[in-house]
Amino acid sequence: MGGNREMKLQILGCHAATPRYLAYPSAQVLQAGKHMLLIDCGEGTQMQLRRFGVRFSRIEHIFISHLHGDHFFGLPGLISTYRLLGREKPLYIYGPKGIKEAITMLLKLGNSWTSYPLHFHELSGSVSEVVFEEGGLRVQTLPLDHRIYTNGFLFSLDEGLYKMRIEEVRKHGIDKAYYRKIKQGKDVPDSQGNLVPNELLTLPPPDPKTYAYCSDTAFMPALIPLIKGVDTLYHEATFQEKDADLAASTKHSTAKEAARMALEAGAGQLILGHFSTRYKDTSGFQEEALAVFPKVEVAHDGRIFEW
Amino acid sequence: MGGNREMKLQILGCHAATPRYLAYPSAQVLQAGKHMLLIDCGEGTQMQLRRFGVRFSRIEHIFISHLHGDHFFGLPGLISTYRLLGREKPLYIYGPKGIKEAITMLLKLGNSWTSYPLHFHELSGSVSEVVFEEGGLRVQTLPLDHRIYTNGFLFSLDEGLYKMRIEEVRKHGIDKAYYRKIKQGKDVPDSQGNLVPNELLTLPPPDPKTYAYCSDTAFMPALIPLIKGVDTLYHEATFQEKDADLAASTKHSTAKEAARMALEAGAGQLILGHFSTRYKDTSGFQEEALAVFPKVEVAHDGRIFEW
Numbered sequence: 069m070g071g072n073r074e075m076k077l078q079i080l081g082c083h084a085a086t087p088r089y090l091a092y093p094s095a096q097v098l099q100a101g102k103h104m105l106l107i108d109c110g111e112g113t114q115m116q117l118r119r120f121g122v123r124f125s126r127i128e129h130i131f132i133s134h135l136h137g138d139h140f141f142g143l144p145g146l147i148s149t150y151r152l153l154g155r156e157k158p159l160y161i162y163g164p165k166g167i168k169e170a171i172t173m174l175l176k177l178g179n180s181w182t183s184y185p186l187h188f189h190e191l192s193g194s195v196s197e198v199v200f201e202e203g204g205l206r207v208q209t210l211p212l213d214h215r216i217y218t219n220g221f222l223f224s225l226d227e228g229l230y231k232m233r234i235e236e237v238r239k240h241g242i243d244k245a246y247y248r249k250i251k252q253g254k255d256v257p258d259s260q261g262n263l264v265p266n267e268l269l270t271l272p273p274p275d276p277k278t279y280a281y282c283s284d285t286a287f288m289p290a291l292i293p294l295i296k297g298v299d300t301l302y303h304e305a306t307f308q309e310k311d312a313d314l315a316a317s318t319k320h321s322t323a324k325e326a327a328r329m330a331l332e333a334g335a336g337q338l339i340l341g342h343f344s345t346r347y348k349d350t351s352g353f354q355e356e357a358l359a360v361f362p363k364v365e366v367a368h369d370g371r372i373f374e375w
Numbered sequence: 376m377g378g379n380r381e382m383k384l385q386i387l388g389c390h391a392a393t394p395r396y397l398a399y400p401s402a403q404v405l406q407a408g409k410h411m412l413l414i415d416c417g418e419g420t421q422m423q424l425r426r427f428g429v430r431f432s433r434i435e436h437i438f439i440s441h442l443h444g445d446h447f448f449g450l451p452g453l454i455s456t457y458r459l460l461g462r463e464k465p466l467y468i469y470g471p472k473g474i475k476e477a478i479t480m481l482l483k484l485g486n487s488w489t490s491y492p493l494h495f496h497e498l499s500g501s502v503s504e505v506v507f508e509e510g511g512l513r514v515q516t517l518p519l520d521h522r523i524y525t526n527g528f529l530f531s532l533d534e535g536l537y538k539m540r541i542e543e544v545r546k547h548g549i550d551k552a553y554y555r556k557i558k559q560g561k562d563v564p565d566s567q568g569n570l571v572p573n574e575l576l577t578l579p580p581p582d583p584k585t586y587a588y589c590s591d592t593a594f595m596p597a598l599i600p601l602i603k604g605v606d607t608l609y610h611e612a613t614f615q616e617k618d619a620d621l622a623a624s625t626k627h628s629t630a631k632e633a634a635r636m637a638l639e640a641g642a643g644q645l646i647l648g649h650f651s652t653r654y655k656d657t658s659g660f661q662e663e664a665l666a667v668f669p670k671v672e673v674a675h676d677g678r679i680f681e682w
Contacts, residue, residue, distance in 0.1 A: 085456075085459050086421075086456045086459050086460065088422060088425045088426075089422045089423070089425050089426035092422075111418055111419060111421070111422075111448075111449065111452040112418060112419045112422060114393075114418070115395060115396045115399075115418075115419060116396070118395045118396050119395075119396035135484040135485050136485045136487065137451055137452050137455045137481070137485055137487070138452075138455075141418075141448070141451055141452045141455075141481075142418065144444055144448055145418040145444050145445075145448045148444045148445075148448075149392075149393045152392050152393050153393065164484075166484045167484075169480070170480055170481060170484055173476070173477055173480060174444070174448075174477060177442040177471075177473045177474075177477055178442050178443045178444055178523060179522065179523045180443065180444070215486065216485065216486045
């Protein structure tokens with residue numbers, strides 16, 4: 069595993085709707101190779117970034133699932149703070165149509181437009197689309213089923229570089245200047261100037277690392293083909309089965325439903341989050357999901373997952 | 376001092392601009408007689424209300440000084456939370472012109488209009504005006520000098536009831552049914568039916584309890600006549616004198632300037648707040664102000680003041 073192909077996820081907040089002290093609404097930082105991304109930005113996200121010592125000036129791309137307050141009311145404050153800290157490099161925000169107008173209005177009211185370029189990529193499509201692709205990282209939307217227009221996001225990290233079989237390369241007496249081309253899958257000349265087919269010199273690239281963020285949504289089997297074989301699935305579990313009627317009426321999922329999604333998608337692991345604060349602790353969520361799917365983790369503010 | 380004439384102030388946040396974990400932006404709760412009021416509402420205010428166990432469903436009036444994020448980015452979240460908690464009683468919001476459109480847009484984006492009546496009283500005047508008067512509490516604006524349109528607020532609690540001199544009342548053989556009228560300053564009949572002048576039966580009402588909230592503002596001597604003799608003055612002190620140039624360029628005050636305001640207004644006590652997070656601790660603020668004015672307190676998140 070190359071150091072540049074690691075995914076590291078830190079939960080900043082994983083609670084639903086009405087936040088409490090030390091129970092923050094949705095936000096998480098994903099380190100994917102060289103990219104640091106923010107996913108959702110509930111109220112208080114900037115305080116959580118500082119609390120957990122995240123070097124958040126490195127964030128250049130923010131992905132917002134939907135425009136319920138517990139997923140984006142922290143965004144105007146974070147954008148303002150970047151200005152106060154003298155940020156110069158651009159910030160890119162991906163989120164539902166309307167987000168640009170809202171943020172623009174809030175900043176104008178405070179007569180505090182940014183010191184740095186702020187770019188919005190507004191989403192309104194109903195099928196999955198690629199919204200970001202750079203340096204081996206691809207981000208695509210995952211249309212979800214919630215009360216308002218909502219997207220999850222699938223992050224795929226793939227350097228696309230072939231693994232060089234160094235003993236074969238040496239056997240053909242290939243100059244080091246060609247090593248980069250070999251990793252890119254190109255045929256290269258040997259010491260005699262004869263082209264050597266790439267498949268003799270390499271092994272195929274490793275599978276991409278993947279992460280799917282699915283919040284907020286009702287149980288949605290249509291999602292399964294899009295997240296098939298994902299390494300890590302974060303799926304909302306606002307309720308437990310005893311409150312399945314509430315999950316249905318508010319278009320949220322139960323822990324059991326989240327586990328069924330993980331099972332049917334063949335996920336490597338399932339992280340449960342977006343817990344309703346009606347539950348005293350999260351042990352019930354894990355228990356319920358483990359009855360369906362074997363690898364279940366429970367988010368808590370600050371927790372780090374790496375794969 | 377009647378129990379209904381107490382003022383109790385709890386600081387929820389008193390830090391400037393870029394909030395940190397456990398260093399929240401401006402917000403405070405004022406209990407004035409039977410009224411519970413919220414003054415400013417920076418990001419994270421709803422978490423702070425829960426952290427300090429404030430029964431915040433009782434808040435019916437919110438006063439916003441200006442539309443910089445560190446004074447109102449917590450407002451949309453609090454309004455949403457009230458809906459999720461099933462609030463039915465009205466909420467009144469006083470703040471600069473533009474606040475209604477901003478909040479309305481954010482709630483509409485989330486398709487989450489309130490379950491309760493939400494009334495906006497937008498401010499745009501440049502002279503002090505009374506914006507609320509009910510049950511002995513009067514609130515008037517204090518035009519401040521900041522980078523954008525900003526008001527402080529002066530809260531005056533005055534039941535307006537005269538103190539009854541019970542021995543005089545009894546001497547005239549006045550029926551208990553008239554006691555309320557006596558306190559209201561009316562002349563009432565004695566046991567013979569002859570009107571007794573109120574001044575024989577009462578002492579004048581006690582002075583009103585007062586609180587002035589002045590944040591954010593440059594040093595502003597024009598404010599002094601408006602807050603003359605105030606019991607408690609909360610005045611911003613974003614900077615210390617060594618950074619007086621920064622205070623001037625950003626239209627903020629130093630601790631020394633805040634103390635000069637308290638001295639010239641003849642305030643009962645001065646509370647310093649709105650500290651820049653550039654300072655390691657707040658002791659320097661207090662020291663600087665104490666050199667000018669004798670009764671200086673320093674705000675910190677959660678601190679309670681009563682008078």
